[in-house]
């Protein structure tokens with residue numbers, strides 16, 4: 215497979231799912247990944263994670279890009295759409311099948327819930343890939359412990375067999391699962407560090423496991439604290455969070471910087487967006503982004 219971008223420097227990415235407009239949580243991931251890339255003299259690219267076409271909201275990809283533009287983000291290269299990457303995902307799936315690590319799963323959601331622990335009980339492990347009924351494809355979770363050092367969240371580890379279990383890499387409806395798609399794209403785009411929200415921290419061991427099986431390199435990981443509302447719930451698109459209003463872009467950007475522990479000075483209150491970016495790129499310090507930093511946010 216040809217690599218899409220070839221570089222031996224820092225390459226970061228922002229990978230929104232086009233399921234709605236930009237809200238504060240999306241902005242947080244965009245700003246954190248952007249400033250970390252700038253600080254490392256790197257490239258920052260955008261990937262539209264529309265692999266799950268069932269959740270896609272028409273036009274939201276362009277709306278996200280327009281919002282980013284209005285905030286003054288600058289990205290390198292073309293935006294990559296996961297919906298155009300199916301062949302690459304299929305190729306990776308073949309590699310996993312060749313290692314005899316993939317099996318068809320016909321378990322219903324109800325059966326899985328009834329099985330209790332949340333870890334897949336291995337019910338379909340002995341089924342053959344010739345299975346005729348509708349099925350998902352699961353990856354066998356071996357007794358391997360994945361460890362990594364997250365730049366913000368510290369050292370993490372997870373045993374694939376006992377703490378994760380066999381997981382879906384191709385869904386029953388034929389779509390490739392996020393876990394496989396993201397790993398393939400991070401490799402193809404030469405991503406050197408993944409900066410994203412802490413809601414994906416739990417996915418990281420699965421992604422590293424896949425990278426190891428596929429012979430890919432493992433980028434660095436940096437999970438940003440999640441923005442939560444006054445009730446302590448994550449602010450996300452699916453919960454109908456308010457879209458960011460670009461009329462307030464200066465105060466929103468200052469708020470994000472504050473949330474990320476960067477302590478923007480009071481005299482930035484009257485600054486325009488380019489002055490705030492200038493201050494932010496010069497002063498960005500990932501060490502200030504503390505995992506404990508969970509300022510309730512009132513939107």
Ligand code: GLU
Pocket residue numbers: 228229230231263396409410414
């Ligand atoms: N597409 C995911 C989201 O919008 C982010 C995935 C990632 O950064 O790995 O939440």
